[in-house]
Amino acid sequence: MRLITGTTEFETTEATAISLGKFEGLHMGHQLLVNRILKKKEEGLKALIFTFDFGERSTLLLPEERRNLLEKWGVDYLIECPFVESIAHMEAEDFVREILVKRLHVKYLAVGTDFHFGHNRKGSYRLLEDMQKECGFQVEVVEKACYDGREISSTRIRKELEQGHMELVNQLLGYAYSVTGEVLYGHQIGRTLGLPTINQQPGLSKLLPPNGVYATKTRIASEIFEGITNIGYKPTIGGETRKGVETFLFDLDRNLYGETLTVSFYGFERPERKFDSLEALKERIEKDVAWGRKYFGEREN
Numbered sequence: 230m231r232l233i234t235g236t237t238e239f240e241t242t243e244a245t246a247i248s249l250g251k252f253e254g255l256h257m258g259h260q261l262l263v264n265r266i267l268k269k270k271e272e273g274l275k276a277l278i279f280t281f282d283f284g285e286r287s288t289l290l291l292p293e294e295r296r297n298l299l300e301k302w303g304v305d306y307l308i309e310c311p312f313v314e315s316i317a318h319m320e321a322e323d324f325v326r327e328i329l330v331k332r333l334h335v336k337y338l339a340v341g342t343d344f345h346f347g348h349n350r351k352g353s354y355r356l357l358e359d360m361q362k363e364c365g366f367q368v369e370v371v372e373k374a375c376y377d378g379r380e381i382s383s384t385r386i387r388k389e390l391e392q393g394h395m396e397l398v399n400q401l402l403g404y405a406y407s408v409t410g411e412v413l414y415g416h417q418i419g420r421t422l423g424l425p426t427i428n429q430q431p432g433l434s435k436l437l438p439p440n441g442v443y444a445t446k447t448r449i450a451s452e453i454f455e456g457i458t459n460i461g462y463k464p465t466i467g468g469e470t471r472k473g474v475e476t477f478l479f480d481l482d483r484n485l486y487g488e489t490l491t492v493s494f495y496g497f498e499r500p501e502r503k504f505d506s507l508e509a510l511k512e513r514i515e516k517d518v519a520w521g522r523k524y525f526g527e528r529e530n
């Protein structure tokens with residue numbers, strides 16, 4: 230995949246199939262659009278995702294994660310267009326003519342019914358439909374994908390994530406919500422509790438579910454290991470200043486320091502608490518482990 234980022238001077242040489250938007254979560258609705266443009270590769274078009282870069286903000290997918298997913302799915306070009314004045318103030322028609330047609334050679338566009346663009350968000354799928362003949366591209370308008378009778382959106386997913394509803398979050402996303410990070414050194418107390426753990430700190434703008442204990446799966450190279458993960462500040466051992474993600478793998482005890490691992494979240498068990506003693510914490514974690522094993526044991530994997 231070719232990544233064009235940090236510049237408004239983008240251009241393709243080939244004809245393209247494009248979808249535009251924020252694509253914050255790359256959820257099931259977004260995937261409908263991505264699949265439409267990927268299908269057009271069969272007709273010789275390059276699949277291009279055009280997103281705006283609003284700078285650092287808390288988000289479901291970090292830029293790196295979004296790039297990796299789109300690359301894995303087979304997208305040819307990802308443009309992360311800086312949301313600067315010259316772009317934000319462009320009239321919708323000019324954006325289509327100057328950018329989509331002249332610079333990106335668009336032949337096909339897939340957009341959702343609520344997609345808006347250009348100065349004052351005046352551009353909509355209707356404008357694109359009106360311009361398609363004259364500009365030589367075809368527009369496909371995709372109905373909003375729903376789950377449980379309600380539209381899927383990044384906003385809805387954020388709200389569910391804030392409440393720790395991971396099963397629903399994963400259904401809406403179409404993949405399991407994950408965090409990736411290097412394995413860091415903790416206080417080395419875990420080991421003395423008979424509980425070697427993986428400590429990670431995801432990027433600061435990555436949205437995390439509420440502090441507490443979750444059933445998780447961790448990918449190490451090509452293998453997947455089940456475990457439980459605590460998100461939080463470890464108040465019992467004096468607390469951390471930065472929120473961490475700490476995972477105990479049920480069936481693996483290997484030195485993983487320095488490796489970069491991805492932990493995917495499934496079910497929520499309980500909130501993080503301050504215990505009166507390390508012994509009380511240890512007892513609780515033993516129950517957490519039993520809960521986690523049962524969680525996965527009861528489900529088809």
Ligand SMILES: Cc1cc2nc3c(=O)[nH]c(=O)nc-3n(C[C@H](O)[C@H](O)[C@H](O)COP(=O)(O)O)c2cc1C
Nearest residue numbers: 415416417418419457459463464465466477501502
């Ligand atoms: C499954 C799990 C649940 C945890 N729950 C809590 C908790 O509720 N409260 C707390 O203070 N720390 C909790 N911890 C963090 C422990 O305090 C921490 O694992 C232990 O002290 C070792 O930390 P270290 O890796 O920095 O040595 C939890 C850790 C795990 C793996």
Ligand SMILES: Nc1ncnc2c1ncn2[C@@H]1O[C@H](COP(=O)(O)OP(=O)(O)OP(=O)(O)O)[C@@H](O)[C@H]1O
Nearest residue numbers: 250251252258340341343344373374381382383384
């Ligand atoms: N549920 C959906 N089904 C189909 N297309 C969708 C869906 N949600 C968004 N889209 C389309 O995907 C493109 C990018 O959408 P965008 O990321 O801006 O919206 P969103 O996920 O609804 O986010 P937010 O909740 O932040 O508005 C747009 O063309 C939009 O219409």
